[in-house]
Amino acid sequence: MSGKKFGHRNGQIPDYNIVLLGQIGVGKSALTVKYITRRFIMEYDPNIEDTYTKHEDLDGTEISVHIMDTCDKETSDQNRYLRWADAFIIVYSITNSGSFEKARGYLQDVKTHAKDVPVALVGNKIDLERYRQISKEEGSALSTEFDCLFYETTAAEEFEYVEDVFHGVLHEIQKERSQLNF
Numbered sequence: 672m673s674g675k676k677f678g679h680r681n682g683q684i685p686d687y688n689i690v691l692l693g694q695i696g697v698g699k700s701a702l703t704v705k706y707i708t709r710r711f712i713m714e715y716d717p718n719i720e721d722t723y724t725k726h727e728d729l730d731g732t733e734i735s736v737h738i739m740d741t742c743d744k745e746t747s748d749q750n751r752y753l754r755w756a757d758a759f760i761i762v763y764s765i766t767n768s769g770s771f772e773k774a775r776g777y778l779q780d781v782k783t784h785a786k787d788v789p790v791a792l793v794g795n796k797i798d799l800e801r802y803r804q805i806s807k808e809e810g811s812a813l814s815t816e817f818d819c820l821f822y823e824t825t826a827a828e829e830f831e832y833v834e835d836v837f838h839g840v841l842h843e844i845q846k847e848r849s850q851l852n853f
């Protein structure tokens with residue numbers, strides 16, 4: 672895992688570091704694995720925190736995407752990922768209003784401690800529409816309040832939903848860097 676930012680060091684592939692946050696069970700690991708492998712894994716140890724790497728073509732440039740799939744431990748060292756992250760994906764489940772409130776807490780934390788770092792709010796599990804507790808409008812309103820991207824997704828169905836989230840976030844990082852460099 673590389674902590675270096677703003678890539679292109681010695682002609683190497685630039686690193687894009689993304690941290691996933693959210694209440695346990697919302698689908699952080701399922702989304703991560705779906706993005707990395709295009710597969711949906713039903714059961715994933717909720718206590719595993721790990722970092723995954725995938726090479727991507729971002730508008731014709733090869734980049735190295737690193738994803739930290741966290742596990743929402745009270746004890747986990749926030750500073751560690753706050754320093755490392757180029758962007759955050761904050762996940763809740765549309766079927767769980769508690770996870771939505773938890774997402775608000777994460778948004779507050781991130782916006783306080785990592786002000787200019789891009790953030791995407793993601794309402795996951797839209798395949799479970801009949802159990803929906805949080806409307807799309809509520810999700811969208813929260814993202815407006817915190818000035819971040821907003822998506823609804825499912826890790827259980829089409830890959831495109833999940834890919835859109837990660838690509839949206841990668842473009843935000845790219846935009847942020849080009850503003851810093853010029």
Ligand code: GDP
Nearest residue numbers: 695696697698699700701713715796825826827
């Ligand atoms: P995490 O604790 O946030 O990493 O959550 P997991 O990725 O381990 O997912 C928790 C549970 O929700 C697992 O049983 C997953 O199979 C399930 N799950 C995750 N994403 C989805 C989804 O989009 N739709 C459905 N139906 N189940 C999901």
Ligand code: MG
Nearest residue numbers: 699700716717
């Ligand atoms: Mg997990």
